[in-house]
Structure formats: structure tokens, C-alpha cells
Amino acid sequence: MSSADAPADFGQFDVVIVGAGSAGCVLANRLSADARRRVLLIEAGGSDNHPWVHIPVGYLFAIGNPRLDWCFRTQPVPGLNGRSLLYPRGKVLGGSSSINGMIYMRGQAADYDHWRDLGNPGWGWEDVLPLFRRSERHFGAADAHHATEGELRVEQQRLRWPILDEVATAAQQMGIPVSADFNAGDNEGVGYFPVNQRRGLRWNARKAFLDPARARPNLRIVTGAQVVRLTLEGRRVTGAVFRDRSGHYHVRAGQEVVLCAGAIGTPQILELSGIGRPDVVRRLGLPMVHALSGVGENLQDHLQLRMIFSISGARTLNDRARSLWGKAGIALQYALTQSGPMAMAPSQLGIFTRSDPGQDRANIEYHVQPLSLDAFGQPLHRTPALTVSVCNLRPSTRGASHATSPDPAAAPAIQPAYLATDADRKVAADSIRHARRLMAQPHLAQFSPVEVKPGAGAPDADDATLAALAADIGTTIFHPVGTARMGDDALAVTDAELRVHGLSGLRIADCSVMPRIVSGNTHAPAVMIGEKAADLIAAGSGLTAIPRKTAS
Known part of the structure; x- marks a missing residue:
């Protein structure tokens, strides 16, 4: 890129969040609650102001609607006799919480205990239960499992x-x-099933977490802005380049960047930044910046x-x-x-x-x-x-999702x-x-x-x-989950504090970090992951590089 084509300076924020889905909305709310912290939330999609988002039965018509859904398709799946499937992902504020089935389901305690036992301390059931309760506004009385003061409404049908x-x-x-x-x-x-609704309307992550935070002067939300790549200085991630209708911009992150673009979007952004499997990055014609062979792998789905x-x-x-x-x-x-x-x-x-x-x-x-x-x-x-x-609920198959082009608008290759x-x-x-x-x-x-x-x-x-x-x-x-899974083995992408192995200033907080899929629906766990990430970032533990010998 010539100097004439260099992205314009968008300024500096303490934390740059990429993706306004379930976890990204939680993070934007929690981190901006500290008035001293400047937060930028970047969303590639647009507003969720569409009747099929908010009328619950509209789910049947939101999926496959290019205004609301990325309308991805899988590669032909050998196990499904070569069929290619529609693979919906939310394309608006709230992410997939704006087009999903609204079911509030955490999974099983054994799921999270298994995450912990795979080398992820702090992720057992007793560790994450308070995080589920923190965000919950449950229809029943508060007890050991449920809370009634959170932002995420959980109602009976x-x-x-x-x-x-x-x-x-x-x-x-x-x-x-x-x-x-x-x-x-x-x-x-x-x-x-209990549902994320309020008086007969969908209660998505935008309503639950962004609306209460919008008026904060230290939070800025940008929509219709697609991240092109992350920027690095050595092994430190320093910001991101994004584009919208008006042009390209470079935003700097004083503390860290957090990817919340989901199990399909997050590995794509990493690969377009030269972070991932060397064969994938080279196939894209991009310079290899940091080899992490687990990026895009371990895709699991129900x-x-x-x-x-x-x-x-x-x-x-x-x-x-x-x-x-x-x-x-x-x-x-x-x-x-x-x-x-x-x-x-x-x-x-x-x-x-x-x-x-x-x-x-x-x-x-x-x-x-x-x-x-x-x-x-x-x-x-x-x-x-x-x-x-x-x-x-617990498939043994492992697929992959990888970028197919240096253009971030190009659909990835999804093989479940x-x-x-x-x-x-x-x-x-x-x-x-x-x-x-x-x-x-x-x-x-x-x-x-x-x-x-x-x-x-x-x-x-x-x-x-x-x-x-x-x-x-x-x-x-x-x-879809698992494409940037946490762990301490050679194919893990993040550690248990959601920091990307071998880099500093970069964290991932979405369903891509799940080492194993949960035994239930995934929106509630995504919200929990956002809560966990907010705690970790607030503790200030994201700035130290993680030494790691990565696969070449």
C-alpha cells in the first residue's frame, strides 16, 4: 500500500473490541463501566432495526436474509453425501443473538469441568456459574443457580x-x-426451554448490554466496518485496520485488541493478519507473521x-x-x-x-x-x-474454517x-x-x-x-465453536486467560475458544465468555508476551 493509500488515523483507544455479538456486547458494557477506559467496538454488520429480528417467529425469515445474515455456506460435506449447507451467522448488532432461536441453555457442569481438566484453570463449573448468574435476569426467584438483577432477560415462553x-x-x-x-x-x-425474551419480544445482546452503555462518552460503536487485518509491532498487537463505506482506517489499541468475531470470523481475521497455519497464510499470498497451527481447526457443531x-x-x-x-x-x-x-x-x-x-x-x-x-x-x-x-451434543468429528482470499469480504471455506x-x-x-x-x-x-x-x-x-x-x-x-481453542498444547490458540499464544496485546473472547462444544445451545456460554474476558482484562493481565514455540 502506498503512502497515498495508507489508512487514515482513527485514533487510540485502550481496548479495541472486534465484533458486536454476544460476547462483544458484554465486553463493551463491562469495560466501558470504568470511565477511565476508552473502548471502541467495531461491528462489520449494521443495525438490528428490522422487524424479523425482534418478533420471535421472525427467526424463520431472518435466517437466509442477507440484510441480517452473512449467508455463509459450507463446503460440500462428505458425511452428508456431498451436500452444502446454509451456515447462518448474525450480520447485525447483537450478532447471532439477533437471529438465533432465543433458547437460554448453559450446557452441563461436566462440560466446563472437562475444559478445566484439559489444562484451563478457572473454567470449571463452579468457576463459571457466578459469571452466568452475573448477567442473568431470571423469571424465578434468585437462588444458587439463578440471579434476577442482570441484563440478560430469561423468561418462560x-x-x-x-x-x-x-x-x-x-x-x-x-x-x-x-x-x-x-x-x-x-x-x-x-x-x-427458557428464552431470551422480554414481554414477547426478542431480547438480544444489543438490548441487554449495549443499550445501557451507549450514552457513556468513553464508548464508541462503529457499524458497517469490516476489519481488514490486525497491526503488530514485533510480537505485540497494536491495533487494527478496518474499512467502511468512507475508506480505510487504522485504530491503535493502548492496552489490547479483543477478537469477538465468532468461530467463523475470528480465525479469518487472524489469518488475514498473517497469524495461523503457515500453509493457509501462504496460500492467501500474505506474509507469515506468527505461526499458530490451531487457528481455524477444531471446528465443532451440533x-x-x-x-x-x-x-x-x-x-x-x-x-x-x-x-x-x-x-x-x-x-x-x-x-x-x-x-x-x-x-x-x-x-x-x-x-x-x-x-x-x-x-x-x-x-x-x-x-x-x-x-x-x-x-x-x-x-x-x-x-x-x-x-x-x-x-x-458431543460430536467426535473435528472440522475447519479458513480464509479463502485476502479480501475480508470473501466467504471462508467452512468444512464441519x-x-x-x-x-x-x-x-x-x-x-x-x-x-x-x-x-x-x-x-x-x-x-x-x-x-x-x-x-x-x-x-x-x-x-x-x-x-x-x-x-x-x-x-x-x-x-459452531472451537476454531481458536484455549489450552496449553501445541494446537491451542489461546491460554486459559484468553491471550493468544506467543503474542501480547491480543485476546479472543467468543465461542471459538471452546476446547470442546457444550452440551446445549451456545448463546448463554458466549455471554459467559464475555463476562470472563471482562474480568481478565480488568485485572490487567493482557500485556505480557507469552513465550511459545509455534509450529512452522
């Missing part, structure tokens, strides 16, 4: 479908207990098997929203009371259980929906039906590597068996359920047959 109560009863017939609280450390059981069962004798959203009068009634109910189908989270009923008795804890999660459609954004089917999705191991194919087969047994329980016979997708079949079919069906219907449930 504002409607119930009788057919879902019947499915819950069928789960109990199978021996699955009722869960009084999915978020107390052991989520095994059946119950209704694959959902979206089975559909037609029913009779009960109403679902399919038939209620089929006619013009039905749609008008739904809209009027929402306008008057902020309740009814438009207030519903996409998934209401949850079941956490074991795919086979040999599992030591719940390893699959059901999302049961009183609707069916071919894909998000597509019309609802015309006949009453249930979508019964089952996810493998679903169903690449015998273990995952076995869980997939057992999951289909389990769902078929659930829908065949005597209590549901009155509704005459018929499997529509993947197609009527026996629950005792062989593993290979069922794994092949899973390959046909499996799709992401939008929980």
Missing part, C-alpha cells in the same frame, strides 16, 4: 401448544424425567436430524397459519398482547437424554416444534405436523466434517431410533403420527441404513 404437552407425556412414558431446570448443571429430562411427523387431531402452526384469516388472527393477537404464535421461539419443547444406556450423561438434545417446512425461509407445510430434531467418524454415525443412527420410539409411544397413538422425513421406517433398522438416512436429512443447528 408465552404460549403452549397442547400437542407439545402430549409429546412431553410420551417422553415420560419412555422413562425420561421431567426437568425442573435445564440450567442447574444437569439438563437431563423433558421440559420447555448436527440436527430434522425428522418430520404428520399428525391428526391436534393443531400446529401449519394449519393455524394456513389461511388468510388465520394469519390475520395471529397478527392481531400479537399486536394486542405480544403473545400467540408470533411470540413463540422456534423450538418450545426440549428433551435431553441418552442415545443409548451406555452413555454416562445426556448426549442428545431434542428440539420439538409444532410446525414443519422444507427449510427456514420456506413456506410452512399445509397439513398439521411436528418437527422432531435430534442433536448429538459431520458424520466423519464411526462414533458419530452410531449416535446418529441411535438418535433416529430414539425419535421413532418417542413418536410410537402409546400416548401419541391418538394423533396417528406418520413419519414424513426421512420416511416411514422401523426403529430397529441396522446402523448403516439409519446413518445413511441421517446423511440425507442432517443440517446445522448453528452452534
Whole structure:
């Protein structure tokens, strides 16, 4: 770049946060609470001022909308018979908390204890539980697991479908207990998901954490600004170059830069800065600045098997929203009371259980929906039906996400590597068996359920047959993690204090740091990671370089 093309000076801030998703919004709030600290929050997307963000049922239409979603696609996935999947990521303030299913789910205590045991002190369940509680405004009374004074609203859903109560009863017939609280450390059981809503509206990270901080003079928020690369002096990260419609700018960070761009965005920014796997950086035609072979690797996600069962004798959203009068009634109910189908989270009923008795804890999660459609954004089917999705909570497969071009606007190459191991194919087969047994329980016979997708079949079919069906219907449930994982081994990207190995002045705080995926949805853990990062930064421990021999 010539001197004439050099980026304009955007000034200096103490902390520069890249990405206004779940963790980035938390960080902006917590760090700017100290009036002595100047904070810049850079977001590549725009405003979340769009009705499909805030009306809960709009989730069905926000995904795949280029105004709200980056609309990434995976590479063809061999384990899914070469299919390429839509891979949604939020493109507005609040990040994916603005287009997700609003489910508040922490995972299992054993998940975090495992993180700790992998060489990450300070990340066990007892360590992170106070961080979950700090941000929570729970609908119930405060107790050892929940708090009521935080910014992130956690409410009960504002409607119930009788057919879902019947499915819950069928789960109990199978021996699955009722869960009084999915978020107390052991989520095994059946119950209704708590949601991030306020009086029938989505409560995303922007509303929870940015709005209370916007008026602070020491916080600046820039939207529509895409980070091109980080800047370094030796082994210290000193700032970032970003671009918006008006040009290129260089911002300096007096204390540190924090990447909060998510499991897809964060490794891309690192690689465009010459930080990462040498083969990837060289393929981009960029100078190698700092070799870290774990960048972009270790991608994990929950694959959902979206089975559909037609029913009779009960109403679902399919038939209620089929006619013009039905749609008008739904809209009027929402306008008057902020309740009814438009207030519903996409998934209401949850079941956490074991795919086979040999599992030591719940390893699959059901999302049961009183609707069916071919894909998000597509019309609802015309006949009453249930979508019964089952996810493998702890997949053994590991994929990758890497930059494909020096242009930050170019989509990365995302390869989740679903169903690449015998273990995952076995869980997939057992999951289909389990769902078929659930829908065949005597209590549901009155509704005459018929499997529509993947197609009527026996629950005792062989593993290979069922794994092949899973390959046909499996799709992401939008929980990518792990591509900049923390740890102390050769492929870890950060240490337990979220500092990037071998560099100073750079930290990562988003779901990319998870060494293993959590046994549940990922928004609540992302908020917790933001809380943890805020504590670590406030302690002033981010300025010392971490000596590390990295892979070449």
C-alpha cells in the first residue's frame, strides 16, 4: 500500500473490541463501566432495526436474509453425501443473538469441568456459574443457580401448544424425567426451554448490554466496518485496520485488541493478519507473521436430524397459519398482547437424554416444534405436523474454517466434517431410533403420527441404513465453536486467560475458544465468555508476551 493509500488515523483507544455479538456486547458494557477506559467496538454488520429480528417467529425469515445474515455456506460435506449447507451467522448488532432461536441453555457442569481438566484453570463449573448468574435476569426467584438483577432477560415462553404437552407425556412414558431446570448443571429430562425474551419480544445482546452503555462518552460503536487485518509491532498487537463505506482506517489499541468475531470470523481475521497455519497464510499470498497451527481447526457443531411427523387431531402452526384469516388472527393477537404464535421461539419443547444406556450423561438434545417446512425461509407445510430434531451434543468429528482470499469480504471455506467418524454415525443412527420410539409411544397413538422425513421406517433398522438416512436429512443447528481453542498444547490458540499464544496485546473472547462444544445451545456460554474476558482484562493481565514455540 502506498503512502497515498495508507489508512487514515482513527485514533487510540485502550481496548479495541472486534465484533458486536454476544460476547462483544458484554465486553463493551463491562469495560466501558470504568470511565477511565476508552473502548471502541467495531461491528462489520449494521443495525438490528428490522422487524424479523425482534418478533420471535421472525427467526424463520431472518435466517437466509442477507440484510441480517452473512449467508455463509459450507463446503460440500462428505458425511452428508456431498451436500452444502446454509451456515447462518448474525450480520447485525447483537450478532447471532439477533437471529438465533432465543433458547437460554448453559450446557452441563461436566462440560466446563472437562475444559478445566484439559489444562484451563478457572473454567470449571463452579468457576463459571457466578459469571452466568452475573448477567442473568431470571423469571424465578434468585437462588444458587439463578440471579434476577442482570441484563440478560430469561423468561418462560408465552404460549403452549397442547400437542407439545402430549409429546412431553410420551417422553415420560419412555422413562425420561421431567426437568425442573435445564440450567442447574444437569439438563437431563423433558421440559420447555427458557428464552431470551422480554414481554414477547426478542431480547438480544444489543438490548441487554449495549443499550445501557451507549450514552457513556468513553464508548464508541462503529457499524458497517469490516476489519481488514490486525497491526503488530514485533510480537505485540497494536491495533487494527478496518474499512467502511468512507475508506480505510487504522485504530491503535493502548492496552489490547479483543477478537469477538465468532468461530467463523475470528480465525479469518487472524489469518488475514498473517497469524495461523503457515500453509493457509501462504496460500492467501500474505506474509507469515506468527505461526499458530490451531487457528481455524477444531471446528465443532451440533448436527440436527430434522425428522418430520404428520399428525391428526391436534393443531400446529401449519394449519393455524394456513389461511388468510388465520394469519390475520395471529397478527392481531400479537399486536394486542405480544403473545400467540408470533411470540413463540422456534423450538418450545426440549428433551435431553441418552442415545443409548451406555452413555454416562445426556448426549442428545431434542428440539420439538409444532410446525414443519422444507427449510427456514420456506413456506410452512399445509397439513398439521411436528418437527422432531435430534442433536448429538458431543460430536467426535473435528472440522475447519479458513480464509479463502485476502479480501475480508470473501466467504471462508467452512468444512464441519459431520458424520466423519464411526462414533458419530452410531449416535446418529441411535438418535433416529430414539425419535421413532418417542413418536410410537402409546400416548401419541391418538394423533396417528406418520413419519414424513426421512420416511416411514422401523426403529430397529441396522446402523448403516439409519446413518445413511441421517446423511440425507442432517443440517446445522448453528452452534459452531472451537476454531481458536484455549489450552496449553501445541494446537491451542489461546491460554486459559484468553491471550493468544506467543503474542501480547491480543485476546479472543467468543465461542471459538471452546476446547470442546457444550452440551446445549451456545448463546448463554458466549455471554459467559464475555463476562470472563471482562474480568481478565480488568485485572490487567493482557500485556505480557507469552513465550511459545509455534509450529512452522
